[in-house]
Amino acid sequence: GAVVSQHPSWVICKSGTSVKIECRSLDFQATTMFWYRQFPKQSLMLMATSNEGSKATYEQGVEKDKFLINHASLTLSTLTVTSAHPEDSSFYICSARGKTSGTYNEQFFGPGTRLTVL
Amino acid sequence: DQQVKQNSPSLSVQEGRISILNCDYTNSMFDYFLWYKKYPAEGPTFLISISSIKDKNEDGRFTVFLNKSAKHLSLHIVPSQPGDSAVYFCAAASSNDYKLSFGAGTTVTVRA
Numbered sequence: 001g002a003v004v005s006q007h008p009s010w011v012i013c014k015s016g017t018s019v020k021i022e023c024r025s026l027d028f029q030a031t032t033m034f035w036y037r038q039f040p041k042q043s044l045m046l047m048a049t050s051n052e053g054s055k056a057t058y059e060q061g062v063e064k065d066k067f068l069i070n071h072a073s074l075t076l077s078t079l080t081v082t083s084a085h086p087e088d089s090s091f092y093i094c095s096a097r098g099k100t101s102g103t104y105n106e107q108f109f110g111p112g113t114r115l116t117v118l
Numbered sequence: 119d120q121q122v123k124q125n126s127p128s129l130s131v132q133e134g135r136i137s138i139l140n141c142d143y144t145n146s147m148f149d150y151f152l153w154y155k156k157y158p159a160e161g162p163t164f165l166i167s168i169s170s171i172k173d174k175n176e177d178g179r180f181t182v183f184l185n186k187s188a189k190h191l192s193l194h195i196v197p198s199q200p201g202d203s204a205v206y207f208c209a210a211a212s213s214n215d216y217k218l219s220f221g222a223g224t225t226v227t228v229r230a
Contacts (some may be wrong), residue, residue, distance in 0.1 A: 043220040093161050105211030
């Protein structure tokens with residue numbers, strides 16, 4: 001199957017700093033990437049949908065100025081958590097759909113990034 | 119508002135027996151359903167899916183059943199193996215977009 005990577009896997013930062021998380025599709029071109037957030041023992045919550053070359057679409061309740069998403073190329077999307085606070089600590093997961101994807105099961109997930117804000 | 123619900127947070131089953139995971143949904147626009155398996159600190163991996171035109175889909179040890187009138191689906195794993203121990207997420211989407219709505223997950227433990 002297609003491979004999606006995320007970097008970093010773990011990040012610990014001080015409150016008030018900004019953190020950038022990268023999501024890359026390694027062997028296919030991803031026209032659409034999704035960013036999810038997962039709290040302990042809870043489901044994955046979709047934060048935003050990002051299409052290459054256009055602005056991201058945010059889900060209700062997600063602050064677009066807080067979570068900046070850039071999908072600059074067909075293989076890379078970035079999520080920047082600006083002025084992070086302890087309540088932003090979570091597990092962030094991206095997924096990617098390919099150019100020829102026709103079915104939902106062709107949404108490949110990255111391994112996730114654990115963010116801890118002190 | 120949780121549109122996909124997995125009401126059993128955990129399930130323990132003996133190796134070799136059947137694991138049955140349940141999932142309910144509320145949005146009648148959902149017409150495609152998926153099951154994902156997830157290990158700690160990893161992203162979900164796709165297991166099996168079913169569209170609303172079917173009521174059953176089978177792939178090896180995994181079978182998904184869909185009851186549209188009850189807005190209910192289930193995943194059967196038989197026989198269960200120790201490597202099946204993981205968190206299983208039910209997800210749903212409508213053909214209007216590709217957004218997945220996930221349930222809270224069920225942690226399956228297969229006992230040797």
